[in-house]
Amino acid sequence: xxxTSLSLFELSKKLGQKEISSRELTDSYIKNIEAxxxxxxxxxxxxxxxxxxxxxxxxxxxxxxxxxxxxxGIPLTVKDLVCTEGIQTTGGSxxxxxxxxxxxxTVWGNLKKAGAVLLxxxxxxxxxxxxxxxxxxxxxxxxxLDLKCVPGGxxxxxxAAIAADFCAGSVGTDTGGSVRQPAHFCGxxxxxxxxxxxxxxxxxAYASSLDTIGPMGKTAQDCxxxxxxxxGHDDRDSTTPNIEVPDYLNELEKDLPGFTIGIPEEYxxxxxxxxxxxxxxxxxxxxxxxxxxFKTISLPHTKYAVPAYYIIAPCEVSANxxxxxxxxxxxxxxxxxxxxxxxxxxxxxxxxxxKRRILLGTYALSAGYYDAYYRKAQKVRTxxxxxxxxxxEGVDAILAPTAPTAAFEIGKNTADPxxxxxxxxxxxxxxxxxxxxxxxxxxxxxxxxxIGMQLLGPAFKEERVLRMAHQxxxxxxx
Amino acid sequence: xSQTFSQDEIKKIATLAKLKLTSEEETKYAAQLxxxxxxxxxxxxxxxxxxAETSQVTGLENVMQEDVVENESPExxxxxxxxxxxxxxxxxxxxxxxx
Numbered sequence: 001x002x003x004t005s006l007s008l009f010e011l012s013k014k015l016g017q018k019e020i021s022s023r024e025l026t027d028s029y030i031k032n033i034e035a036x037x038x039x040x041x042x043x044x045x046x047x048x049x050x051x052x053x054x055x056x057x058x059x060x061x062x063x064x065x066x067x068x069x070x071x072x073g074i075p076l077t078v079k080d081l082v083c084t085e086g087i088q089t090t091g092g093s094x095x096x097x098x099x100x101x102x103x104x105x106t107v108w109g110n111l112k113k114a115g116a117v118l119l120x121x122x123x124x125x126x127x128x129x130x131x132x133x134x135x136x137x138x139x140x141x142x143x144x145l146d147l148k149c150v151p152g153g154x155x156x157x158x159x160a161a162i163a164a165d166f167c168a169g170s171v172g173t174d175t176g177g178s179v180r181q182p183a184h185f186c187g188x189x190x191x192x193x194x195x196x197x198x199x200x201x202x203x204x205a206y207a208s209s210l211d212t213i214g215p216m217g218k219t220a221q222d223c224x225x226x227x228x229x230x231x232g233h234d235d236r237d238s239t240t241p242n243i244e245v246p247d248y249l250n251e252l253e254k255d256l257p258g259f260t261i262g263i264p265e266e267y268x269x270x271x272x273x274x275x276x277x278x279x280x281x282x283x284x285x286x287x288x289x290x291x292x293x294f295k296t297i298s299l300p301h302t303k304y305a306v307p308a309y310y311i312i313a314p315c316e317v318s319a320n321x322x323x324x325x326x327x328x329x330x331x332x333x334x335x336x337x338x339x340x341x342x343x344x345x346x347x348x349x350x351x352x353x354x355k356r357r358i359l360l361g362t363y364a365l366s367a368g369y370y371d372a373y374y375r376k377a378q379k380v381r382t383x384x385x386x387x388x389x390x391x392x393e394g395v396d397a398i399l400a401p402t403a404p405t406a407a408f409e410i411g412k413n414t415a416d417p418x419x420x421x422x423x424x425x426x427x428x429x430x431x432x433x434x435x436x437x438x439x440x441x442x443x444x445x446x447x448x449x450x451i452g453m454q455l456l457g458p459a460f461k462e463e464r465v466l467r468m469a470h471q472x473x474x475x476x477x478x
Numbered sequence: 479x480s481q482t483f484s485q486d487e488i489k490k491i492a493t494l495a496k497l498k499l500t501s502e503e504e505t506k507y508a509a510q511l512x513x514x515x516x517x518x519x520x521x522x523x524x525x526x527x528x529x530a531e532t533s534q535v536t537g538l539e540n541v542m543q544e545d546v547v548e549n550e551s552p553e554x555x556x557x558x559x560x561x562x563x564x565x566x567x568x569x570x571x572x573x574x575x576x577x
Binding site (some may be wrong): 363383 | 483487488491492494495496497498499503507510511513514517518520521522524526529530531532533534535536537538541543554557558561562563564571573574575576
């Protein structure tokens with residue numbers, strides 16, 4: 001059996017029992033990548049030489065009985081928003097082409113210390129701004145399950161890499177759905193962590209009050225193993241509360257009797273495909289067999305989440321993108337004076353969608369409009385947070401589709417930004433509330449494309465949604 | 479608050495955001511952003527008079543740290559400086575004069 005089709009959890013066991021070496025495993029992934037990457041374009045930067053070196057070092061540690069963790073020797077990929085010391089980090093944008101960070105983001109530093117192997121940096125929408133990976137400055141990624149379709153976004157390269165057996169797991173980011181929606185489109189499992197659960201230090205900022213970094217893998221168990229190493233307080237990110245990191249793998253094994261799941265009626269409205277609704281029903285049936293009770297709930301402000309998000313996020317974008325001035329780092333353009341260097345660098349380096357959001361944010365924050373847009377959106381955000389707080393008083397988790405349909409075709413939404421924004425309608429509310437959510441595959445569309453449901457849980461209850469998704473995956477596996 | 483963008487307004491915002499747009503881009507963004515702003519206007523139906531704003535969700539307040547300089551090694555300093563494509567002089571990045 002080709003080891004690359006196994007889950008990270010199974011591979012970790014095989015490495016532990018010395019049935020396979022990290023080097024053999026790494027070479028198997030590289031073989032897969034060399035065979036199909038030309039079609040898929042999941043990577044911005046491949047680091048095969050480094051991967052082989054890291055794998056050999058891991059094998060030596062194992063031979064000496066000195067492994068660092070259960071991730072030691074596991075080949076991973078990392079979204080190209082995450083700074084990796086000595087390895088180009090572009091944020092998916094031409095404005096950072098050639099930028100080699102002199103330090104590691106905390107999240108990658110933690111994985112490296114755990115012995116993980118890096119196969120490369122995955123493609124994504126520029127700085128995470130997009131829902132299809134078509135906004136990458138390095139060509140779009142294609143969905144490995146149907147090359148005509150997008151892999152979702154913005155963590156599309158990571159999701160495609162897992163679906164194509166290019167790596168055992170990946171690190172993605174989710175600001176408005178960028179881990180969950182590509183997981184849904186590519187038939188893998190992705191965890192959006194609570195805001196503050198994983199340090200953002202060294203990860204390029206998109207919308208700072210919403211950005212989260214989450215694990216992606218074949219299964220919830222794989223995500224749990226990755227999160228164990230990724231999560232926790234970091235002195236270098238002041239938004240990471242000092243809340244204990246539970247033993248996620250242990251928590252997974254607990255069963256679910258007495259659990260109540262809420263189905264929000266607002267998530268099942270117009271535009272939700274028939275096969276998505278059917279997949280929801282079959283998912284409910286599996287959970288019912290596991291002893292879970294269902295009830296219909298209301299999250300009344302759901303329809304205001306997209307407009308609130310597309311005000312708040314671009315406002316934060318316009319501030320965060322100000323750092324790209326072509327002076328201290330990145331792909332600088334020439335200019336006759338200081339002002340021209342800045343303008344030429346930004347004009348040449350930023351992609352279309354980044355410019356659109358900068359313009360939108362600059363406008364919404366400009367004199368006379370602040371109250372009407374940003375302040376109003378932040379107030380609506382409060383109401384959306386309250387919706388979830390009230391809902392979680394009566395249910396343990398919320399189950400809903402991740403997106404209205406399965407993966408759409410490349411080019412379908414590129415001419416109409418508003419249509420593309422509406423793709424995020426079911427993922428954005430949880431992002432505004434800062435809660436956790438996991439997307440996992442549950443069925444297929446009529447075209448045979450994967451459908452993933454999302455299970456949302458209260459903030460800092462990652463162990464709960466991981467456990468529920470794991471119990472589901474175990475039940476359908478047997 | 480339904481608002482439409484004129485090409486002049488887009489030009490003004492682009493200048494504020496340090497972007498140079500072609501006239502085709504100005505026309506395109508003016509139309510697209512007008513549509514998006516129109517979509518935003520539905521927020522006006524929500525009564526938020528007695529609602530507080532949410533600017534963050536962690537509940538953390540006044541996260542402080544000691545104000546201590548962490549000296550990086552000269553090698554690290556050089557790596558940081560070398561991220562710039564401008565000339566380096568006396569551990570500083572040299573750029574065209576501003577004033």
